[in-house]
Amino acid sequence: MDVKACIFDLDGVIVDTAVYHYRAWKRLANELGFDFTEEQNEQLKGVSRMASLKLILGWGNIGHLSDEEMNKLANKKNDWYVDMITHMTPAEILPGAKEFVSACRQAGIKTAIGSASKNTPVILEKLGLTPLFDAIVDGNSVSAPKPDPEVFVKGASLLGVAPANCIVFEDAVAGIEAARNGGMKAIGIGQPEVLTKADKVISGLDQISVDQLQYI
Ligand code: BG6
Ligand code: MG
Numbered sequence: 001m002d003v004k005a006c007i008f009d010l011d012g013v014i015v016d017t018a019v020y021h022y023r024a025w026k027r028l029a030n031e032l033g034f035d036f037t038e039e040q041n042e043q044l045k046g047v048s049r050m051a052s053l054k055l056i057l058g059w060g061n062i063g064h065l066s067d068e069e070m071n072k073l074a075n076k077k078n079d080w081y082v083d084m085i086t087h088m089t090p091a092e093i094l095p096g097a098k099e100f101v102s103a104c105r106q107a108g109i110k111t112a113i114g115s116a117s118k119n120t121p122v123i124l125e126k127l128g129l130t131p132l133f134d135a136i137v138d139g140n141s142v143s144a145p146k147p148d149p150e151v152f153v154k155g156a157s158l159l160g161v162a163p164a165n166c167i168v169f170e171d172a173v174a175g176i177e178a179a180r181n182g183g184m185k186a187i188g189i190g191q192p193e194v195l196t197k198a199d200k201v202i203s204g205l206d207q208i209s210v211d212q213l214q215y216i
Helices: 018-031 038-042 049-059 067-085 097-106 120-127 150-159 173-181 210-215
Strands: 005-008 110-114 135-137 166-170 185-189 200-202
Touching: 005 097, 005 150, 018 038, 018 049, 018 067, 038 049, 049 067, 067 120, 097 110, 097 210, 110 150, 120 135, 135 150, 150 166, 150 173, 166 173, 173 185
Parallel strands: 005 110, 005 166, 110 135, 166 185, 185 200
Antiparallel strands: none
């Protein structure tokens, strides 16, 4: 294919924030009187903050809460999460991520972030990665969650590139589906048994070169 843009999910593709989400959700669950496992955390990859909270409360058998109570809990978790991510350093960028995004730009391929996270701007700033992306679409600017393609379609449109010329990099099943739903190719970051709908699956951005993209 003629690749004109690469759109990257953030969490699990550029940086591994899952451990911080896990610690913050676990603290909240424990405060509410139940436990939260790493296996459950896996199921929250790519899932928005509110949707994650609803799942967790369900696992803890917590009955209906008002919108106000839900917001309070989500804000509490986010405050703990933000406390942790503000201490992140560029050393936490996943192997090969910075190099691959830079190589795309050097080859004339446009780059964007397409993430569900409302904390995207602070994470990119902390890691010193903001200037590497031509467009940033995140949880602050989209309304429909993945697998809806909105986040990636918006990214492609900001870059002025047709979906057929875009490749999305994603670690979540819903993210791969979002890319496909938007008419884009998808490279999965993770395990082929999990990311079955991806056009190709690699373990990380250190496992691919810009030259290989034309064969996707
Ligand atoms: C996704 C993560 O990228 O962003 C999810 O994979 C997270 O785990 C979601 O819940 C929303 O993040 P935030 O930072 O807006 O709470
Ligand atoms: Mg992700």
